Amino acid sequence: MNPSSRSGTPAGHLGAYALIGATVVLVAAAFGYVGGWLAPHRLTPARLVNQLQATNGGVYPGYRRNHAKGVCVMGYFQSNGQGSAYSVAQVFAPNERTPVVGRFAIPGGNPYAPDSSIPIRSMALRFALANGQQWRTGMNDMPVFPVSTPRAFYQLLQAQQPDPATGKPDPRKLGAFFAGHPETAEFLGWVKTATPSASFADQSYWSLDAFELVDGQGRRHPVRWRMAPEASSTDTAAPAGGDPDYLAADLRQRLARAPLRWHLVITLAQPGDPVDDAAREWPVSRTSVDAGVLVLTSTAPQQSGPCRDINYDPTVLPHGIEISGDPLLPARSAAYADSYLRRTSEEAHLPGTSGATSKPDNRS
Amino acid sequence: MNEATRPFSPAARLLHWLMALLILTMLFIGVGMVATVSEWHNWLVGIHKPLGIAILLLAIVRLVVRIRRPPPPLPADLPAPQKLAAHASHWLLYALMIAMPLIGWAMLSAGGYPVMLGSSLRLPPIWPFDPVAFAVLRHLHTWLGLLLFLTFLAHLAAALYHGLIRRDGVLSSMTGAGFHHDFPAASPSTAASAEKRAL
Numbered sequence: 001m002n003p004s005s006r007s008g009t010p011a012g013h014l015g016a017y018a019l020i021g022a023t024v025v026l027v028a029a030a031f032g033y034v035g036g037w038l039a040p041h042r043l044t045p046a047r048l049v050n051q052l053q054a055t056n057g058g059v060y061p062g063y064r065r066n067h068a069k070g071v072c073v074m075g076y077f078q079s080n081g082q083g084s085a086y087s088v089a090q091v092f093a094p095n096e097r098t099p100v101v102g103r104f105a106i107p108g109g110n111p112y113a114p115d116s117s118i119p120i121r122s123m124a125l126r127f128a129l130a131n132g133q134q135w136r137t138g139m140n141d142m143p144v145f146p147v148s149t150p151r152a153f154y155q156l157l158q159a160q161q162p163d164p165a166t167g168k169p170d171p172r173k174l175g176a177f178f179a180g181h182p183e184t185a186e187f188l189g190w191v192k193t194a195t196p197s198a199s200f201a202d203q204s205y206w207s208l209d210a211f212e213l214v215d216g217q218g219r220r221h222p223v224r225w226r227m228a229p230e231a232s233s234t235d236t237a238a239p240a241g242g243d244p245d246y247l248a249a250d251l252r253q254r255l256a257r258a259p260l261r262w263h264l265v266i267t268l269a270q271p272g273d274p275v276d277d278a279a280r281e282w283p284v285s286r287t288s289v290d291a292g293v294l295v296l297t298s299t300a301p302q303q304s305g306p307c308r309d310i311n312y313d314p315t316v317l318p319h320g321i322e323i324s325g326d327p328l329l330p331a332r333s334a335a336y337a338d339s340y341l342r343r344t345s346e347e348a349h350l351p352g353t354s355g356a357t358s359k360p361d362n363r364s
Numbered sequence: 365m366n367e368a369t370r371p372f373s374p375a376a377r378l379l380h381w382l383m384a385l386l387i388l389t390m391l392f393i394g395v396g397m398v399a400t401v402s403e404w405h406n407w408l409v410g411i412h413k414p415l416g417i418a419i420l421l422l423a424i425v426r427l428v429v430r431i432r433r434p435p436p437p438l439p440a441d442l443p444a445p446q447k448l449a450a451h452a453s454h455w456l457l458y459a460l461m462i463a464m465p466l467i468g469w470a471m472l473s474a475g476g477y478p479v480m481l482g483s484s485l486r487l488p489p490i491w492p493f494d495p496v497a498f499a500v501l502r503h504l505h506t507w508l509g510l511l512l513f514l515t516f517l518a519h520l521a522a523a524l525y526h527g528l529i530r531r532d533g534v535l536s537s538m539t540g541a542g543f544h545h546d547f548p549a550a551s552p553s554t555a556a557s558a559e560k561r562a563l
Contacts, residue, residue: 016528024521031513034392036399044399132486134478150401309495310476315406319484323406331401333409338398340475344499 043154045338048331052339055157056109061346061354063111065339067122067138070105071248072305075259075296077127083266083291086221087213089320090129092291098127100294103307104200104251107140114244119194121247123205123227124312125294133318136310138332139205139227142194145278146187150331156181183279199250201260202231209314209332210275210324213266222269222324224282227262227294251299262294276325309347311340371537373433379426380538386419387461391513413468414481420465427458439532450522453515460512466490467508471501 032038036046052065060068081094091098102125106118120140127135147153159177163170178184197203205227213221231254243249254260266289267282274280302308315323315333323329346353372380390412397408438447472479473489474497480486491497527535536542 013529016524019528020521020524023524024517027520028517031392031395034399035395039399042399043401045401045405046399048401132478132488133480133484309493309498316477322483325403327403330403330405330407334398334401334405341499341502344475344495345503348496348499350499350503 043151045331045334048150048154048157048335049338049342051154051157051161052109052335055161057162058109059354060109060111062343063109064105064343065109065335067105067107067124068109068111069113069115070103070122070124070302070307071251072300072302072307073102073104073251073255073296074298074300074306075100075102075294077264077292077294079292080290081292082289083213083264086215086223086266086268086289087320088216089135089213089318090131090133091127091135091318092320096130098129100296101126101128101306101310102296103302103310103312104247106247112244115247116196116244119191119196121197121200121203121205123200123203124307124310126307126310126312126316127318129318131318134316135318135321136312136314136316137207137225138312138314139207141197141203141205142187142190142208143206143226144186144190144281145208145328146184147181148183148277148279149327152181152183153328153331183277186279186281198246199231199254200247201251201254202229202233204228205262207314208278209326209329210269210278211317212322212324214320214322220322222273222275223266224269225264225266225291228265230261230263248299248301255297255299260296262296264291264294265289266291276327278326278328309344311336313337370436371540372435373429375429376426376433376435377538377540379422379429383419383422383426383461386415386422387512388516390415390419391509391516394509413472413479414485416465416468417481417487419461423458423461423465427462436537439530439534442530442532449518453518453522456515457512457519460508460515464505464508464512467501467505471498471505474498474501 029038036042036044049065053059056065056068064070077091077098077100079092079094079096079098081092081096083089083092084094086092090096102123105122105124106113106115107120107122108118120142122138122140124138125136129135147156156177159173160169162168178188207225210222210224213223215221268287268289269275269282270286273282273286300306313333313336315329317323342353371377393408393412393415397405397412400408438450442450469479469487470491473491474494476493476498478486479489491501523535523538526532527539533542
C-alpha cells in the first residue's frame with residue numbers, strides 16, 4: 001500500500017482488520033447455518049428427496065421423485081354452494097364451475113412400475129378459480145398416513161431402502177421402525193386389508209392432512225376432505241393378462257363411455273380431534289358436507305398432458321382455505337418444490353442433470 | 365484533505381438503512397426457507413413474496429432519489445482500483461435489488477403458480493407457463509441471490525474499512541455521524557485527531 005496514504009500500514013491496523021474479518025466470517029457463518037450448509041443434521045428438502053431417490057433405487061430423469069407413475073385427467077368441479085357456509089373460497093360459491101387439471105398416480109419413484117406393485121392410488125387436483133387463485137391438493141386412497149412428522153417419514157424411507165445385498169428392504173430395519181413408531185398402527189391396520197385396486201375410478205381419495213376453512217365472519221373450521229366416487233366398487237383385483245398399466249387403460253375405457261364423478265365430502269372436526277396428525281383418523285360420527293361434484297371428462301398421458309408440469313403442492317390454496325398445524329404440510333410443500341426443480345431442470349437439460357426421457361428406457 | 369464533503373441526503377440514508385435491513389432479512393429468509401421442511405418453510409415463503417415486491421418498489425424509489433440527488437463523491441485519494449470496485453459493486457447491488465424480485469416473480473409465473481402476496485392479493489403472471497423457463501429462472505434466482513449476499517459482504521467489509529481504517533468520511537456520509545450539527549463536514553481538528561488515533 002502507498003505509504004503516503006492516510007490509511008497507514010496494514011500492520012498498524014491489525015485490530016481493525018481482525019474486526020472486519022471477524023464480522024464478515026460471522027455473518028457468512030450465520031448465512032451458512034440458516035442455509036443448511038453448516039447444519040448437516042437438519043432435515044432439508046434436498047436430503048428428504050435424496051432419500052426418496054435412494055429408497056426408490058434410482059433417478060428417472062424428468063419424472064416426479066414420488067408418485068412418478070401417473071396419468072393426466074381433465075374436467076371441472078361443480079359446486080352446490082354448501083361449502084360456502086364454511087369457506088369464502090370462490091370454488092365453493094353456489095353453481096360455480098371451476099376447471100380442473102388432475103393426475104392419478106401410484107406411489108414410488110419408478111414411472112414404469114406395474115400397477116399391481118403397490119396397493120395405494122392417488123388423486124391430485126388443481127382447481128383454477130375464476131379469480132385467478134388456485135387450489136391444489138394431493139390425496140391418497142387411504143384414510144390415514146403412516147406417520148405424523150417429516151422426520152418419521154424420512155426414517156421410514158431409510159428403513160425401506162433396499163439392502164444392496166438382497167435388493168430388498170431389510171425386514172429387521174422395517175420391523176424396528178414400526179416397533180419404534182406406534183403412530184403407524186392405524187395405517188398398518190388399513191394396509192393389511194388393502195389390495196391393489198383394478199381402477200382409479202372406484203376409489204375414495206382422502207386429503208389425509210387437515211386444513212382450515214375460513215368463512216365470511218373470519219371463523220376457522222378445521223376440516224379434512226375426501227373425494228367419494230359415484231362409481232361403485234368393482235372389488236376386483238388386478239386384471240389377469242399381464243398389462244402392467246391396467247389403471248390407465250381402465251381409465252381410458254371408462255372415460256370413452258362417460259365422465260367419472262366424485263363428491264367432495266368435507267368433514268368438520270370437533271374440538272379435541274387430531275387436527276395436526278395425519279396418522280390418526282377422526283371418529284366416523286363427524287359432520288360431513290357434500291360441497292359438490294368433481295366431473296372428470298378426459299385423460300391424457302402424463303408425458304404430453306397438461307398435468308406434467310404442475311407441482312401438486314397441497315399448500316397452494318385460495319383465499320378461504322388455509323393450512324393447519326399439521327407438520328407434514330410444510331414438508332410436502334418444501335419437498336415437492338425440490339422435486340419439481342429437479343425434474344424441470346432435467347426437462348431443460350441444464351448442466352449437471354440427466355436428460356429427461358419421454359419413453360421407457362428398458363430399465364428393469 | 366479528502367474528507368467527504370457532505371453526507372447522503374436524509375431520504376437516501378433512510379432508504380439505505382431500511383433496505384439494508386430488508387435485503388439482509390430477505391437473503392436469510394431465502395436460503396432458510398428452502399433448507400427446511402419444518403413449519404418455518406411456509407411461514408418464510410409467505411413473507412418472502414410480499415417482501416420481495418416491497419424491495420422492488422423501494423429500489424425503484426431509491427434509484428429516482430439517487431438520480432435526483434447524486435451521492436457524495438468518493439475521496440479523491442482513494443486508489444483507482446478501489447474507486448472502480450466501489451462504483452461497480454454499487455451498480456451491481458442496484459441491478460440485483462431490481463432483478464431478484466423480477467426473476468422471482470417471473471419464475472413463479474413460469475412454474476404456473478399463482479403469485480400470491482397474501483391470502484387473496486395476487487399479481488398477474490409476467491412469464492408464460494413454461495417448465496424450462498421455470499428451471500432456468502429458479503436456478504438464476506439462487507445464484508444471483510448468492511452473488512447478492514457476496515456483494516453485500518464485500519460492501520460491509522468495505523464500509524468498515526472506510527470507517528475503521530481509512531477514516532475518510534465515507535462511512536459517516538451514510539451513517540450521518542459527525543454531520544448532525546456541523547454540516548457540511550467534520551472539522552479538520554476531528555479529522556486530525558482521527559488520523560492520530562489511526563496511526
